[in-house]
Amino acid sequence: MTTQDIEQLFRTHYTTMYRLALTILYDDDESKDAVSEVFVHLLEKEYKEAPPLSYLLAAVRNQCLNMIEHHQVHERIIRLLSEEACLPTPTDIEHRLMDELLDYNRRHLTPLTRQIFKMRYLDEMKVMDIASQLGISRQSVHAHLRQAIEGIRKYYDKK
């Protein structure tokens, strides 16, 4: 493959690859690094033909898992970086499962519980900061988080 072929591949699939990395690493710079590594590999290996998107996505996933491995256990549990939650499932199936879980949460959790769950885990805010931003007690934030986790457990129990 020539550099022009790599560029074509980059321009066509970068966004999809970057988004997959973001859903595993949650970090913008790390996700860009992961995708970049995959293209560096393509340049170095001098492939004859352009690999399909499925190959590129599998490569991104593996690269992300390698990066998770280098994080301390502390960080992995705080930021919910999990190798096991990133099994090599085709992205369309994975997206369907994600949609199902999101839909279940919308139906079974209150908007405030979902908001607090997002603030705690997606925005990685501390309980104390969430409480002060929403003007509620820490205990209340704690109770909402417990409900959210219970809700997610129930979803998996029913499956």
Add this chain to the structure above:
Amino acid sequence: MKTDEQRIEQLMEMQEHPERFTEEQIRQALALDPELKAMMEQLAFAKRALKYEETQVANTSVDKEWEKFAAAHTKQPRILPFKRLSKIAAIFIGVIFFAGATIAALRHTKVNSEQQTENNTHASDLKHQTSSPTETDTILSEPVVFDNVTLEKIVQNIATANHVGMELRNAKARQLRLHFVWKQEDSLLRVVEKLNNFEAVNIVVEDDKIIVK
């Protein structure tokens, strides 16, 4: 034997106060209790799902990323792509237009101020004329790429940005997944026209509402 409630408390404690645990203690806790580990993985998948939902409307500039990548990893000479050149040309035209408009406005002001004693009503006209170039100047936003996103979510985003409502009359169409590039500077009607180019998509705009038929 721990209950789920105790596991939830344990997990939340480890996440909120990691300084109270050593690396080894966390590793052990997860290794000794598969249910706790499963809970952590389920939460991780839930976070991934939330991130996935969020990234569906995320903007990334592929041009910019390619330029960075090419500069760092390829030896090809850096040629400004046509798109970039046309953007630069557009900026120059914009600057020339703005400068021209300002000079015209200043000249107009001078003429007007001379005439002001004769007719004060010109002042309001002048204000209108000098401000019009900046009012009509628009800033082009980056296109939003929806990749494998349901029609429902795409329409929802477009409706919100255009301050109109939405109505989904077709249950099948709402689950349709599309790859669609939304140029935010396009008018609502133009966006709808582009969406209607997809097979099995029939959208109209009626009464300040996007209707998926």
